[in-house]
Every structure is written in C-alpha cells, then in structure tokens.
Amino acid sequence: MKKLILILIILFAIQTIEAQQRKYRSAVDSLVLEGIKKVNARKFEESIPLFYQAIELEDTVWEYHYEKALAYYQMQEFDSTIAVLAPFKDRDDLNDNYYQILGSSYDIKKDRKKAKEILELGLKKFPK
Numbered sequence: 001m002k003k004l005i006l007i008l009i010i011l012f013a014i015q016t017i018e019a020q021q022r023k024y025r026s027a028v029d030s031l032v033l034e035g036i037k038k039v040n041a042r043k044f045e046e047s048i049p050l051f052y053q054a055i056e057l058e059d060t061v062w063e064y065h066y067e068k069a070l071a072y073y074q075m076q077e078f079d080s081t082i083a084v085l086a087p088f089k090d091r092d093d094l095n096d097n098y099y100q101i102l103g104s105s106y107d108i109k110k111d112r113k114k115a116k117e118i119l120e121l122g123l124k125k126f127p128k
Contacts (some may be wrong), residue, residue: 003125027059035067042073062088078105090117096126 009126031054038047051068058064069084085102088094107116 015123028054029065031057032064032067039067039071042074044075046052047071058081062091062094062098068102073101073105078108081105082109089121094125096122098122099125 009021027104030099035047035050035054038050042068048068048071051064051071052066053059055068065084065088069081072078072080072084081101085098085105088098089102099118103115103122106112
C-alpha cells in the first residue's frame with residue numbers, strides 16, 4: 001500500500017512539473033510571437049523589450065536572439081545586430097538567414113574580412 005501511495009505521489013508531482021513547463025513555454029512563445037508581430041508592423045522599438053523578456057526566460061534558443069537582431073537590423077543598428085548574433089556563429093543549428101544578416105551587418109560596417117568569413121561559412125553550410 002505504501003508503494004502505491006508513493007507511486008501516486010510521484011506521478012502527481014511529474015504531472016504538476018509538466019504542466020508548469022507547458023505554461024512557462026507558452027509565456028515565452030507569446031512574448032516572441034508578439035515581438036514578431038511588432039517587427040512585422042515596423043514597430044521595432046516596441047519589439048526589442050519583448051525579445052529581451054523571452055531571452056531572459058529561455059536564453060539558449062538562438063532564434064529568439066535572431067529575432068531581436070533582425071529588429072536591430074531593420075533599425076539599421078548594425079553594431080547591435082552583430083553583438084546579438086556573433087556569439088552564435090559556431091552553432092550547428094543556424095539557418096541561412098543568420099549568415100545573411102550577420103554577414104551583411106559586417107559588410108555595412110565596412111568590415112569586409114569578417115563579412116566574407118561569415119558569408120562563406122553560410123555558403124559552405126547552405127550551398128544552394
């Protein structure tokens with residue numbers, strides 16, 4: 001009987017933890033989606049705090065950083081774009097847009113060597 005009660009308590013605890021994680025994930029997704037809507041509406045200044053909040057909750061998802069960098073890029077704040085994206089350049093899960101935005105930012109800042117390095121990395125990873 002004690003084993004059954006212990007198993008039930010453990011199952012209840014697992015379900016509670018999973019429910020909290022879903023709620024947490026939903027909050028992050030809501031922040032990111034709202035930020036993307038702001039970017040699409042060209043309200044870049046309003047989008048950036050939303051991305052910061054999402055990143056505070058889930059800083060390992062590079063896409064959240066990318067969305068923030070994209071807002072900076074649209075605002076022509078290329079130093080900020082580079083600062084946000086550069087730390088991720090060695091990850092394996094980046095997409096072609098990452099390399100385009102980062103490489104273009106370096107190019108606009110007249111750092112041709114770094115722009116070429118990043119764009120060549122992107123072309124190597126995404127040849128078509």
